[in-house]
Amino acid sequence: MSIKFSREHEWIDASNPQAAVVGITAHAQDALGDVVFVDLPEVGKTYRQGEVAGVVESVKAAADVYMPVTGEIVEVNEALRADPALANSDPLGAGWFFKVKLANPAELDALMDAAAYAEFCKNA
Template sequence: MTAPRFTKDHEWVRLDGDLAVIGITDYAQSQLGDVVYVELPEIGRHIEQGKEAAVVESVKAASDVYAPVSDEVAEINDALAADPAKVNSDPMGEGWFLKVRLADPTQLDQLMDEVAYQHFVEELH
């Protein structure tokens, strides 16, 4: 697996072969609080970079999750239906949202690397 790349909307994406694994960052889950529901797209749906791809709900509110890359959804994390709290406990691991089969992996190049993202988060405070 490659090192993760990050969006300004606090999603992460990393390559696992030709699949791009997508989730939300630790900062995002900490801001949301306890996740109680995750709505994931159907497999086969084409998602568009920067457009909503999923919805994550805390006790308090629903928030959109935006696609960090464009292409077809190949897999979704069904385990989140039974245990959405995985998004809080392991956002970069078991709390992943979906996988996209990526024809053009250079899409990741325009996203922030970990150091740039940490700077970005620090500047929010």
């Protein structure tokens, strides 16, 4: 399965629906600037699609991190907590935020693929 994108600029790789990986997009980190702090969700907590699951702070602003799908947090990226700049240097890799066990995989259908997200960002 390919990566999907939300209108709130999160990405999700749900190739493993038991531990789908979520982070902020390159577009989001470009807009934020240098990330200096992340507030990650608690492992074991369940969120509904669209709920705030964390916060990312940069030298310019703070922004909420929204759940792209409903599910339970199964892991957080402790390396990101220790080095928030990973969200800038590798937002789609080492800068991931958390992993979620999907409650409703059908919610992925409402998210954008890479081409649709690129078009969305042009008009944003």
